[in-house]
Amino acid sequence: MLEKSYENVISEVVPDSIGERIGLEKGDILLSINGQKIEDIIEYMFFIADERLDVLIKKQNEEIRHYHITKEYDEDLGIVFENPIIDKAKSCRNKCIFCFIDQLPSKMRETLYFKDDDSRLSFLQGNFVTLTNMSDQDIDKIIRYRISPINVSIHTTDPVLRIKMLNNKSAGNIYERLKRLTDVGIRINGQIVLCPQINDGENLDKTILDLSLLYPALESVAIVPVGVTNFRESLFPLSIYDKDRANEVIEQINNWQIQLYKKLGTRFVFLSDEFYVLANRSIPSYEEYEEFLQIENGVGLMAMFEYELMDQLRKAQTERIGPKKISIVTGVSAEAFLTKLCREIERRYLGLVLDVHTIENEFFGRTITVAGLVTGQDIFKQLEHKNVGERLIIPESMLKTGEQIFLDDVTVDELQEKLGVRVVVSAVNGKDFLRKILE
Structure with missing residues (x-):
């Protein structure tokens, strides 16, 4: 007998949906679609796009039922799962020198200490991933199912420095992985957490140049200043950006934006609002943020507001x-x-x-x-x-x-x-x- 799989349990059936019309109920378990076992939400979204579906469901009374469905292409079944990504979220294997979670005080709620590094959450919720938690087969899956766009924490394209910053010996192949994804049209938005005297200055120049070569699939790069709390005991020593340092970064990025706009037709690299506040400078105009691709990263939030x-x-x-x-x-x-x-x-x-x-x-x-x-x-x-x-x-x-x-x-x-x-x-x-x- 098939064992109950928590990840595939249906928690809600949308009224007037296909799922309701064929009799699916809360507590039913999705076993497969067109003979394919569904291991995560990305596979589910990919397979339900077909116009003809053979859906295998396990009812709450243990009965296994087949449903033959004919529908419009991309029409949803109208079911919601107890676990939104169906599978367990992948946790982060890095020990980044700037990780904010490592700087949290003790005895906060447990969920705040979970570090996710899951491309499915990047696609569904906009979370940033490092790509270090992925095998070549995982990369193949992104390409096969066209998981796009995804948000990637890049920080630097220098292999040795990235290994140091992420404390992960597998972190150095970031540019190779980005190129593999962008070469087939997977859209990416990148993030750089900027740490004074570590990945800024000349290293930042090289990183921006490298990433600009991946445009237009790599659509934009956001730069945010490192955050440092009072709870950094025994952690890597970090300084923060002050007014003078923030002004230097702004001037550096202004120069890049001018060059890249002439070359690519986009400013491509954008600073979070914090840099302008730190430097006591006016934020750029609404138009300068173009499509506000990284507003969730605090880039252009003030201008939009x-x-x-x-x-x-x-x-x-x-x-x-x-x-x-x-x-x-x-x-x-x-x-x-x-x-x-x-x-x-x-x-x-x-x-x-x-x-x-x-x-x-x-x-x-x-x-x-x-x-x-x-x-x-x-x-x-x-x-x-x-x-x-x-x-x-x-x-x-x-x-x-x-x-x-x-x-x-x-x-x-x-x-x-x-x-x-x-x-x-x-x-x-x-x-x-x-x-x-x-x-």
Whole structure:
């Protein structure tokens, strides 16, 4: 008798879908499609694209049933699995000198310490992978099933330096693997975590040049500064970017963008917003980010946010809605940016007072300045004796994806109860931010 496979258990059947019409139910187990055992979500997506399917299902009463399905090409079956990728996520085998997870304090929730390095999560959720956790057969699978785009943590194309940075003797063949994928049209977005005096300067120049030769399949490269917390005991010694160093990086990338735009028609390499904040410089214009391919990496997030907000304000009529006081919570990096935008909102909506509260990161350390790493306990400690008005707006980037919980396990409801004020979560875009202020 076939044993129950947790990974292939159906958790939901979408109403009015093919799955519902043929009688699939929650708790059923997918065994195969067209005779092919489905080992992960990528295989599932590949095989259900056919117009004729022979689906083998194990019902909850152990009965095995065949379903012969005729459908439109690429039409989904409408089933959701208990495990979104069906298979177990592959964990990271690297010991990167800059790994943020290694810098977490102890006794946080267990899921925060899991390091994934799985190309399927890269394709489905935008996670970055190093390609060190993959065999040649895994690379063949990406090519066969056209898993694209994928996000790759590159850091450097120098084989010796990459082995050192990732602490993995298998990490040196990155360029060979990137070329193998891009040669067959697999689209890739690359990431470089920049560490002072390690992979910047001349090494960064060589890395950008090497990667630009893989364009257009390698679509873009994002550069983010290394993050250093208070919890680096016994870890590789790292320094962080200050104003002068950040300015040097900006000038270096500006020169590259000019060259590459002339040669390729794209700026290709982009800096995260943190560099401009560190250097106390204006962020580039909305147009300079082109297609915002790496906005999830903090590249162009401020430019997009400002564009969306100002677009909404241009459409609005000046009106009086106050007196009304609302507080906004952010990290140190976004303080000046958000304060400037709040003054624009106040000019349009008379009587409205927006207080921007900058939260110093005591939990991870004051070198961590981004809003996404602000914790619930730091918000409470720094606001408990302040008049925050009728409600407090926080960005959803501070919370676990899909849940109302901060990194330190404080929930939004708990913060709301402790502060005695309504806490409102805003999406990280200008339109929703304005809506949450005016609602």
